[in-house]
Amino acid sequence: MSTQNEADHHPDGATVHGTTDPIQILDADGTVLSNAEVPDLSDDDLVSMYEDIKLARQFDQRAISLQRQGRIATYAPMTGQEGAQVATGYALDRQDWLLPTYREHAAKYVHGMKLSALLKPLCGLREGYAIPDGVTVMPEYIPIATQIPQATGMAWGEQLQGQTDTAVLCHFGDGATSEGDFHEGLNFAGVFDVPAVFVCNNNQWAISVPREHQTASETIAQKGAAYGIEGVRVDGLDPLAVYAVTHAALQKAKNPADGERRPTLIEAVQYRYGAHTTADDPSTYREEDEAEDWREKDPLDRMRNFLTNEGLLDDDLEAEIDDRIEAQLTDAIESVEGATTHPTTMFDHVYDELPDRLREQQDELESLRKKYGDDAFHEVLE
Secondary structure (H helix, E strand, O other), X not given: OEOOOXXXXXXXXXXEOOOOOOEEOEOOOOOEOOOOOOOOOOHHHHHHHHHHHHHHHHHHHHHHHHHHOOOOOOXXXXXXXXXXXHHHHHHOOOOOEEEOEOOOHHHHHHOOOOHHHHHHHHHOOHHHHOOOOOOOEOOOEOOOOOHHHHHHHHHHHHHHOOOOOOOEEEEXXXXXXXXXXXXXXXXXXHHHOOOEEEEEEEOOEEOOEEHHHOOOOOOOHHHHHHHOOEEEEEEOOOHHXXXXXXXXXXXXXXXXXXXXXXXXXXXXXXXXXXOOOOOOOHHHOOOOOHHHHHHOOOHHHHHHHHHHHOOOOOHHHHHHHHHHHHHHHHHHHHHHHOOOOOHHHHHOXXXXXXXXXXXXXXXXHHHHHHHHHHHHHHHHHX
16 A cells, blocks of 8 residues: 555554545556555456446446436436445455445445345335345445444444454445534444444535535544544545555454454545436536546546556456446346336335324225226326
């Protein structure tokens, strides 16, 4: 790992970044910096990481298109942030827990969720929220920062049960650092030394509020010091640097060299290329060309150039990757749009005991189905 200024190296191998310049391994063109070291990943893992980033980019574009066609509900784009999501996912072990927000589609996929499951809730299929057995992902969080104290509690629970090989990784945005849950969660984590890694995806905007209006602190990473937690600032558009920093933080949370498990706050500096959601118009609060400077450090381009320079990627392999991605996306969309759900399931799981007013509505809906038939009923809904 490298930064333009001096960094402090701890005995456990983690790098503590003491400046405002984010840690980098790849320059903007995807070349390994002279004083940086590529993480200990196999060639297959490096290519796989690139493929997953590219899959995430294509999934994002397809999902936006589906929403514009009215085929899915409001969607939160991740383009520009998918490199950091995939990289943090690769740093996790299978037993580690992931607590995502509504934007961590790639992180959930890498940690075991199917692409179809990411689309199902957006199509009104509530089973998409169900986490398969053996997949250590919590359902996505919509309220801002709610997951932070919950991640702390889950990590503390693992610690109390003597689980020494499990950590919790929690994603959130820069806007979440203005919420009380952020301060409470990190304060508790620091006091009790819980095995957690908190990843702030600083994409520069909390909907229409810029980062500089969130805090007077020079960086978000430095906020960790107030809670006795190490803060690390990393280039969130550099997948290799994000992986290295996250891997070191997870090792410190689970198997540190000195035996003292500690949490970490990671600030991944990145940019949200598109809108906050498909219901948002970013042109009303930021310059349209603002993203262009960030696109020069695009994570997909940097990984492609790096792999090409290393002799791990050529046109033939790129074509194979493209074919696999297209097949995966097509299968996911077809399986979701081919699924059906009974209309009355909208009343399920709202209350333990259905109130009379909702039961009356459920009965009315059922009577309409019997009168007009399912085919006519679905035509009305559409």
